Amino acid sequence: MPIGLFKRLFPSKEKVEAPTPNKKAVKPKPAENKKPKSKAPAAPKPAVKPPQPKWDPAQFTVQAVEGKTRFHDFNLDERIMRGIYDLGFEYASPIQSESLPITLAGHDIIGKAQTGTGKTAAFLITVMQKLLTSTPQERFASEPRALVVAPTRELALQIAQDAKELGKHTDLHVMTVLGGMDYDKQRTELSNKVVDIVVATPGRLLDFLNQKIVFLDQVEMLVIDEADRMLDMGFIPDLKRIIRATPEKNLRQTQLFSATYPYDVIELSESWTYKPHQVEIEPESVATERVDQKFYIIQETEKDKTLARILKSPEMGRAIIFANRRDTTRDLAQRLNRMGLNAMLLSGEVAQNKRMATLERFKKQEKSILVATDVAGRGIHVDGISHVFNYNLPDDPEDYVHRIGRTGRAGANGIAITFVDEFEAYGLMDLESYLGNKIVTEVAPEE
Secondary structure, three states: OOHHHHHHHOOOOOOOOOOOOOOOOOOOOOOOOOOOOOOOOOOOOOOOOOOOOOOOHHHOOOOOOOOOOEHHHHOOOHHHHHHHHHHOOOEOOHHHHHHHHHHHOOOOEEEEOOOOOOHHHHHHHHHHHHHHHOOOOOOOOOOOOEEEEOOOHHHHHHHHHHHHHHOOOOOOOEEEEOOOOOHHHHHHHHHHOOOOEEEEOHHHHHHHHHOOOOOOOOOOEEEEOOHHHHHHOOOHHHHHHHHHOOOOOOOOEEEEEEOOOOHHHHHHHHHHOOOOEEEEOOHHHHHHOOEEEEEEEOOHHHHHHHHHHHHOOOOOOEEEEEOOOHHHHHHHHHHHHHOOOOEEEEOOOOOHHHHHHHHHHHHHOOOOEEEEOHHHHOOOOOOOEEEEEEOOOOOOHHHHHHHHOOOOOOOOOEEEEEEEOOOOOOHHHHHHHHHOOOOOEEEOOOO
16 A cells, blocks of 8 residues: 555544336237136225225425425325325425426336435336326236336335335235245235235245236336346346236336446346436435535454444434445444444344344334344335444445435434445545545544
């Protein structure tokens, strides 16, 4: 390491951020795996619940503000507007402002946006608006009208939860198809109920598709979320097989979102979408707007002691600690617990039911500590996280933005603290290049 760079990174103890495309109506597509010739219609839906008091849209009033887009400006179905009102949303985020006029007009879209930008609500609003404004004459079980594919169970569960909250005043039926849990329950629900929106991970969905438990030839709306992560996790072959089971790309509407645009994602997006529009939200605005970022130069052997001291400070709320490897997260969680801190673990080696229980505990406790890997962390959408710690500088600069996006959400401010040890210092230059900003380092505070 050059002497000048070493001195800068390890200073002495002295103190040193449209028109609608001509898409045809969806028709059943001939498929290699033909459906059984006799498929009984789905069982009738449960009895309709007693009508709730009529909602007056006039009570949802939002002042027009220059430079901001209101949800009122999109001419959405009243039932969706009521869900937006209940969630407390008033103005659309940048990704929503740019994408909704395109997708509501029926166009395909390729969106570059990080987690925490509001992209989930953006694609769900479009899906629900279309489902509510057009109704097929006949519906069968096993045939969803909309399909959302996500790379991890945690993210899929969060998307489904968001869909249920946003659409709670509609009669749209949302279900998840996920590996590692509720196999028989999912199979029964798909086989016997009319499902409008399926939110799925690739493996389990492909399993049900091969067994003819689900049919995708009636899918009108396809959403592929975090396409770059799908690529990283090796899901692209499965995803290709799933998409081949849906109608041709000019017969469905496709929304594809990715945090980054590697060449493979660009190539795949072009083959999966029909005359798409592109929307890009730069990561810098996500990374710096509401998050106070600190970079501590620290010896590797001092990380645990410094981390524990900060975690025990009175101003600490919910905190997430990210590390690069599963074994690192496991060992760190054990060491923090031995130091008197109640640290929970979230990684791929933890059983699915335990991961869900851990997330629920983390959400309910005001002062809780979660140690997580990047893949598991993609599904964490919890408000009130005051601090994010990067125990290791991430190997990929893109993951840095995903990590710190766990804090500074829902209009709150947050703090992101990154430990930079003697083995990781060179990674700062890549991160600086990615963010386009100079990173200022400081010596980790002492007692």
